[in-house]
Amino acid sequence: MFRDTPADLASAAADLIATHVHSAISARGECLIAVAGGTTPVSTYRELTRRDIDWAKVVFVQTDERVTPQLADRSDGLIESALGLTDPGHRATWHPIPVSGDGRETAAAYDEQLSLLRAEGVPDIAVLGLGTDGHTASIFDHTLREDPYQRVVATTYHGEQRVSLGLNYLQAVPTRILLATGGSKRAALAQILTPATGAAVTSAAVVLGQDGYILADAAAHPGQA
Template identity: 70%
Template structure:
């Protein structure tokens, strides 16, 4: 399947379409294997999508959520996990989906090692079924700021830094191996990064987002990010 790019007039339209796409992927995985492992990104862009998704008709008892990346911050309020929990309704009474956030264990290296062990317990072989990813203005996704980060075959989780802030992230090749990869892009500030994914310049190195999405992922954007595209 070739790279699929869908562009929407409003972020509300994008949120609805993305939630529908993710829900369809989850239900398909449940039908095929009895469950679904979903890696989710933090940030402001996916929050309305997660709220829409939380209302979908899904057997949540068979779904497991993990994080794509996290800030290694002392205060929980400075991390992404809480916002994800709230948007997906993971702490609501009756919500039965399993949720394994990245928990900080000292420094980034120890945090990455602990989360690697957690992922191995959830799925010793293989990768998540679905990854929901964001796009940075510089073309990064998850917390892969260096496109070579996590190229090793066994690097499920890696330690990194961004502007002096320690972070952990699922590795590049680990994310590239996820069967359904959905990249979300909103706002004019990400237009150049999106263009490098959809029409990469031959003399410019591919960004981590371009490498992860590859030739068969999904890109969902709004018209602020991709103004020249016909409405989906």
């Protein structure tokens, strides 16, 4: 699904997410949403707050996080701000990744948290970003097949510790929505849509599979000059 501008994309993505939130609430009485950080989803999250949703039945978790004490380098604050999760009166439940000094400890703590939320299941919706190298969440091509069955994994990217929902766990989420904006994402998106012969499959392509949603603006569209 392509839109001309990031604003158009944010509105369309918010509509899509809201539709699936309503479906999940209707089916099971609640909706569990895994949300990515980064700048691309921010406008979508802000749009989503304007949709008519029973927020008391919505629970947010994170797809991934940097393991660092530097709050400015983490995603949780940006997500909280965009979704208004710390605003007085907001009724959604929010479970950010409890960052500690060690990636494995953080991953184990979040695994336990997720098991309490859905002992046997997965989130209803995952909102995903796209890295310029084709990764999504913090699942990178060089670690694609490491611990694929773990619910939460600890990994390292460019020397930085990260924690991420695991590959198979994300693949099992019934509604997976990938957002991409800007020309810097064009090559990575092209590799998902029309993989080059002999090229390695990117982690974003693996997570999306054949039934994930892709929403991108015109600048990210591989067909644009």
